[in-house]
Amino acid sequence: MASDFTQQIRQKAIELLENGTVECVIGYETGSDGIGARPAFIYDAAEADRLVFDNTCTHNLVKYLLNKKGKSTAVVVKGCDSRALNLLLNEKQIERDKAFVIGVVCPGIVEWGWNKRSQRLQKRCDWCRQHTPVVSDFMVGDPVTEQPPAAFADIVEAEAKTAEERASFWQQHAERCIRCYACRQACPGCYCTDCFAESLDPEWVGIRIAPAESQMWNTIRAFHLAGRCISCNECERVCPVKLPLSLLNRKLEQKVLELFDYKAGMSEDAPAPLITFKKDEKLGIAE
Amino acid sequence: MTKTLSKNELESWLANILKERTLVAPRRVDDLTLFLPVHSTDEIAFDCSNTDLSPKDWFFPRTEALFTAEHKDDDIEITPAVIEQETVIFGIRPCDAKGIAILDGPYLGDPADSLWAQHRAKTTMIGLSCSTPAPQCFCTSMGGAPYDSSSVDILLTEVDDGYAVETVTEKGETLIQGVELKESDVSGSVPSCDAQVPAEGIAEAVKKAFDDPYWGRLADRCLHCNMCAYVCPTCYCFDIRDRTEGGKIERLRTWESCQSKGFTKIAGGHDPRADKGSRLRQRFCHKLLYFPEQFGPLGCVGCGRCVVSCPVNIDIREIISDIQELGAKVGEGSN
Amino acid sequence: MSENSAPLIIGFLCNWCSYAGADMAGTSRAAYPSNIRILRVPCSGRVDPMLIVKCFQEGADAVLIAGCHPGDCHYNEGNYYGRRRFALLKELLDFMGVERERFRIEWVSASEGKRFSKIVTEFTNEITSMGPRKAG
Numbered sequence: 001m002a003s004d005f006t007q008q009i010r011q012k013a014i015e016l017l018e019n020g021t022v023e024c025v026i027g028y029e030t031g032s033d034g035i036g037a038r039p040a041f042i043y044d045a046a047e048a049d050r051l052v053f054d055n056t057c058t059h060n061l062v063k064y065l066l067n068k069k070g071k072s073t074a075v076v077v078k079g080c081d082s083r084a085l086n087l088l089l090n091e092k093q094i095e096r097d098k099a100f101v102i103g104v105v106c107p108g109i110v111e112w113g114w115n116k117r118s119q120r121l122q123k124r125c126d127w128c129r130q131h132t133p134v135v136s137d138f139m140v141g142d143p144v145t146e147q148p149p150a151a152f153a154d155i156v157e158a159e160a161k162t163a164e165e166r167a168s169f170w171q172q173h174a175e176r177c178i179r180c181y182a183c184r185q186a187c188p189g190c191y192c193t194d195c196f197a198e199s200l201d202p203e204w205v206g207i208r209i210a211p212a213e214s215q216m217w218n219t220i221r222a223f224h225l226a227g228r229c230i231s232c233n234e235c236e237r238v239c240p241v242k243l244p245l246s247l248l249n250r251k252l253e254q255k256v257l258e259l260f261d262y263k264a265g266m267s268e269d270a271p272a273p274l275i276t277f278k279k280d281e282k283l284g285i286a287e
Numbered sequence: 288m289t290k291t292l293s294k295n296e297l298e299s300w301l302a303n304i305l306k307e308r309t310l311v312a313p314r315r316v317d318d319l320t321l322f323l324p325v326h327s328t329d330e331i332a333f334d335c336s337n338t339d340l341s342p343k344d345w346f347f348p349r350t351e352a353l354f355t356a357e358h359k360d361d362d363i364e365i366t367p368a369v370i371e372q373e374t375v376i377f378g379i380r381p382c383d384a385k386g387i388a389i390l391d392g393p394y395l396g397d398p399a400d401s402l403w404a405q406h407r408a409k410t411t412m413i414g415l416s417c418s419t420p421a422p423q424c425f426c427t428s429m430g431g432a433p434y435d436s437s438s439v440d441i442l443l444t445e446v447d448d449g450y451a452v453e454t455v456t457e458k459g460e461t462l463i464q465g466v467e468l469k470e471s472d473v474s475g476s477v478p479s480c481d482a483q484v485p486a487e488g489i490a491e492a493v494k495k496a497f498d499d500p501y502w503g504r505l506a507d508r509c510l511h512c513n514m515c516a517y518v519c520p521t522c523y524c525f526d527i528r529d530r531t532e533g534g535k536i537e538r539l540r541t542w543e544s545c546q547s548k549g550f551t552k553i554a555g556g557h558d559p560r561a562d563k564g565s566r567l568r569q570r571f572c573h574k575l576l577y578f579p580e581q582f583g584p585l586g587c588v589g590c591g592r593c594v595v596s597c598p599v600n601i602d603i604r605e606i607i608s609d610i611q612e613l614g615a616k617v618g619e620g621s622n
Numbered sequence: 623m624s625e626n627s628a629p630l631i632i633g634f635l636c637n638w639c640s641y642a643g644a645d646m647a648g649t650s651r652a653a654y655p656s657n658i659r660i661l662r663v664p665c666s667g668r669v670d671p672m673l674i675v676k677c678f679q680e681g682a683d684a685v686l687i688a689g690c691h692p693g694d695c696h697y698n699e700g701n702y703y704g705r706r707r708f709a710l711l712k713e714l715l716d717f718m719g720v721e722r723e724r725f726r727i728e729w730v731s732a733s734e735g736k737r738f739s740k741i742v743t744e745f746t747n748e749i750t751s752m753g754p755r756k757a758g
Contacts, residue, residue, distance in 0.1 A: 031600035033422075038600035039508040059599065064507070067563070114595040115422045159717065164756050167719025176316075178340070178349055181547070182512035186598060196672065198549065204672050207528045207541045209350040212679050216672075219718060223671050226710050238598040240339065240514050242318050251717045255710055274710075277702035279692065283709035285727045 005053040005104060008140045009076060012102055016074050017045040022100050024068065026061045027051040027076040033115040039064065051076075053140070056117060058109045060084055060232045063188040065094050072098050078106035080124070082133035083230035083265025084188040089135075090268055093191060103136025105144060123246065124233035126150070134266055152254045158247055170215065176241040177214035179205075183235035183245055184221060189228045196220065222248035227256045227273040230265040259283055290468040293449035298328040300466050301377060308373040311345055313338050322376065331378065336421040337590060341520035342376055342383050346406040347390070352537040353402065353527070370405040375462065377413045382426045382588040384414050384438035386520030392582030393523060402540075411458050414439030420480040423591025425604055428484035431588055434477055446473045484604045485611050486575075486585065492614025493576040499613050503564030505606070508599040509546070511566065515593040515601070516544035521574070521586050524550075545569050571606060629683040629749040631658040633742075634673070636666045638696035639731045640688035646735030654742040657749075658686065665689065666727075667700025671711045674725065678715070684724040684749045686742070691729040701729070720755065723748060 013025040029040035029050040036056040041064075042048055053076070061075050062084040077085060082103060088094045108125040111118045127150050132143040161169070181197070184190040197205040197217055204220070205213050222229075222245075229249045236245045256262050260273040292300070304310050305326070312331040314323040320335045322342040354367045387407075394403035417424070417433035426432060436442035440459035443450040451473055454460055516522040526543040529536050543550065546567070551560040560566045578586030587603060594602050635641040641662045647654060663669060666689025677685050687708060695701040708727045716722045726745055730738050 032594070032602040032605050033600075036600065041504065041507040063510075067507075114600070155717075163716070163719050163721045165719075166717065167756050170718045176319075178517055178542070180513040180517045180544075182510070182514050182598065185510040185512035204676065206530060207350075207526050207543075208530055208539050209541050215718075216675055216679055219675050219714065220672055223675075223711060223714060226714075234598075238510075238512060238514070240518060240596055248714070248717070252710060252714060255713045259709060260706070274703070274706055277699065277706055279702065281705075283705060285705050285709050285712075286729050 005140050006051065009053055009102060009104070010048045010051050012138055012140075013042055013048040013051055013074065014045045016100060017042065017048065022072045022074040024071065025051070025074040025076075025102075026064050026068075027074075027102070028053060028057045028059070028061075031114075035115060035117050036112050053104055055107055055110045056112050058112075058122070058234070058237060060186070060188050060234050062088060063186070063191075065099060066188075066191050068098075069094065070098065072100070074100040074102055076102045076104060077133050077136070078104055078109075079128060079130040079133055080106075080230055080232040081188075082135050083130065084232060085135055086265040086268050087189060087228055087230060088191075090265075090270070090272065096268070101133070101136045101138070103133030103139045105133070105139070105141030106131045107141075122233065122237075123154075124231055127231065127250075135268070152250060154247060155251050155254050158251075170218075171211055173243050174211035174214040174218065177209075177211075177218065177243060178241060179209050179214060179217060180240060182238045182240065183243075186234040186238045187225070188232070189225050189230075190221070196224075218243070218245070218248065222252060225249060226252040227260070227262060228264050229253060288470045289446075289451045289473045290453075291446060291449055291451050291471040291473060292443070292466070292468055296466070297443070297450060300463075301328050301331070304375050304377075304462070308375050310375050310377060311342070312377040322379075333378075335378075336417070336419065337380055337383070337424075337592070339592070339596075340518055341386065341590070341592065342379055343387065343390070343520050343523075345374060345376060345410060346387055346403060347394075347523060347525075347542075350539055350541045351402060353540055355535055355537045357535045368402060370402065370409050372409065374406075374410045375413060376410060378415045379412050379439065380417055380590070381414055381433060381435040381438065381442075382424070382431050382590040383520045384412055385426075385431050385435065385584075386588045386590070387412075388438035389521060389578075389582065389584045389586070389588070390523055392578075392584075411462050412439045412441075413459075413462070414442045416442055416444040416478060417480070418445045418478050420478065420482075421591065423594045424480050424589060425482035425484045425591060426589035427480045428482060428486045428604075429585050429587050429589035430486075433480050444478075446471075480589075482589075482604070484589070484607050486607055489585070489607055489611065490576045490579050492610045493572055494614075495617040496610050496613040497568070497572070499617075500564075501609065501613055502568035503562070505601065506563035506567040509563055509567050509601055510599060511546045511548060511563065512598060513544035513546050514596050514598070515570065516546060517542055518592040518596050520588060520590055520592075521578075545573070567601070571603070571610070574603075575607070575610075629657050629746060629754065630681060631684045631686060631742075631746060631749060632677045632682045633658045633660045633686040633688065634663050634666065634669045635660055635730075636668075636689045636696070636701075637662055637664050639690035639694065640666075640728075640738065642732035643688070643730040643734045643738045646732065647739040648735075650735050652736045652739035654739040655746040657746050658742050665695065665697050665700035665704075667695070667697070667702075667704035667707075669704060669708075671707060674711060675715075678720055678724075678755065681755075683752075683755050684726070684745065686745060687725075687727045688730045688738070688741075689727075691731055694731065721752070723752060724755065 016022045025042040028037040031038040060081050062081050108121045129146045262273045313335045315332045320338045356365045394400040436455050440456045442453040524543050525540045552558040574586035689701040
């Protein structure tokens with residue numbers, strides 16, 4: 001199946017580049033360990049045979065479209081990535097007619113690291129109920145029927161602890177955070193040219209690498225993604241100190257679903273929950 | 288005949304060190320292995336090949352106050368930071384130790400960085416040579432070796448019943464005083480790191496390939512996530528900013544990375560490295576060209592951490608190889 | 623953390639309704655504990671989650687946001703947006719160990735002076751019995 005996907009993607013890339021439909025095809029190629037994939041930027045049809053698709057294609061390539069504004073670019077997207085595409089379209093960060101979307105029905109991505117690969121699926125693939133891209137110009141693979149929505153078991157488990165235990169848990173993790181901002185850099189939803197964390201006045205976060213500042217950073221980043229995070233979980237994957245960032249994002253995802261019946265990135269047009277309101281809604285606030 | 292120490296004797300020695308100094312060693316925390324203070328030798332991860340973050344934190348902390356200032360009567364009193372605690376780092380690998388030693392170049396140049404100098408003076412390193420280098424290691428290609436003792440105070444090498452001990456410096460002598468070493472006949476092959484990275488003459492090649500569009504293409508996938516700089520034992524860029532708390536001002540120095548957007552932004556708004564390609568190129572020019580030009584050794588010790596951590600597989604070994612090829616082509620073209 | 627273990631409460635009051643309401647509490651001599659430090663904002667919808675999290679970071683034991691009743695916002699809609707935002711933030715903070723009870727949102731109109739004083743008194747008592755914020 002995977003090799004067939006690879007062939008289809010390569011063919012399409014050759015076609016798009018030869019016809020001049022796009023200047024660049026953003027896909028995946030095999031990395032230096034011969035095991036895991038890495039993002040590949042193909043500018044010439046002759047190089048299209050670098051492209052592959054397998055179950056190590058973890059990266060969310062949609063982020064790179066933000067570096068290609070105004071240029072016709074093709075991008076390979078899995079289910080989660082396609083939701084990121086809708087997010088960026090919804091927020092008017094990219095133009096639909098400049099992006100050629102090669103959708104891939106995702107087989108699930110395994111946990112892997114440099115020079116090691118397991119057969120176990122990533123956590124986010126267990127949670128995923130959108131293996132078929134929600135937007136595409138060319139689809140590779142046949143759409144799948146999804147299982148019923150997953151319960152947020154990880155959130156329920158985390159909430160079973162007392163407030164004191166929770167505070168202590170996050171404090172410990174804030175001590176590990178080195179504020180490299182890799183999470184932000186990997187996230188397609190984090191594209192502000194002037195991130196709040198780098199604001200000098202007001203200095204919301206500051207440069208000190210210490211728990212108080214790191215708490216502020218992680219809490220607010222999660223909040224800025226409320227109703228926007230599409231659960232690709234790249235933030236957690238890239239974190240050098242393995243912070244459980246998915247817990248924060250998924251807590252908000254759970255609440256946004258519960259309070260506003262909204263799932264990020266499912267359509268280009270749906271109004272985002274934090275920029276709309278219903279006059280009579282009951283949200284547990286001052287009632 | 289070699290001086291040796293059994294595993295038990297090593298642990299007692301370390302336990303004694305613990306009583307008077309901070310003992311830092313590789314320790315497992317969840318899925319990570321980090322150089323952290325230990326409170327007992329049980330906490331030491333003796334079997335790790337290397338830690339996830341380098342030990343440079345112990346000489347160049349991720350956050351450090353350079354001085355504090357506060358109003359005292361009608362004047363301002365400035366209190367420079369003083370490092371008083373003696374620290375021993377156990378289990379540091381020759382590559383990481385070399386990384387610390389080469390940073391003496393920029394940090395002990397004139398004028399010397401007082402905090403770096405203090406950390407160096409107050410820290411003793413008990414190195415551990417590498418019996419089995421990891422797949423990402425390439426120290427020998429960068430001028431180091433898995434058994435290189437030149438940058439540590441004491442070097443231990445695993446042998447049959449314990450460790451062979453090489454005391455390198457006076458500081459090492461002082462630390463090991465009182466520890467009884469046995470004279471043993473040890474056999475065993477010298478560990479080797481077989482990775483072949485063509486680093487010979489890389490500085491010239493980088494210079495020649497400076498204007499090549501290679502850098503822009505490579506940077507296409509770079510996320511500028513700063514991870515390479517933060518895991519690296521030889522990256523030493525920092526940011527300085529003042530922080531006020533309760534009427535006291537601290538001048539803080541923290542890690543920064545040339546990869547982050549805005550690293551080179553200057554007053555007026557101009558940014559000479561605004562594009563991804565120039566920022567990425569800077570990393571490799573610094574390590575492979577500017578650093579050796581200024582200080583002698585290459586600015587990379589071959590620990591492989593960047594190779595393992597980069598989320599998009601920007602691999603310095605591959606880059607060195609590519610640049611050698613590109614540099615050679617430039618050589619051919621010109622005349 | 624506050625010096626004398628009395629809770630430190632930060633209040634964001636919207637200029638048009640709740641700040642005026644607090645003012646009315648003052649003029650009617652409806653006393654309330656002075657643990658609350660009031661900040662006047664143009665609209666409850668202006669209150670940025672960063673401000674709230676920063677308050678907790680800097681040592682506040684509780685945060686109160688008071689705005690116009692939904693439908694009465696001086697800027698028509700500000701409090702509707704705020705309501706959604708605060709509903710989510712409350713949950714996130716609770717998840718991270720800052721109990722829901724420490725972050726309170728109330729709609730107080732300009733004529734509800736006595737009610738404002740009652741709210742603040744209740745809130746202060748509740749937070750006092752909860753004790754100072756733990757960790758983080």
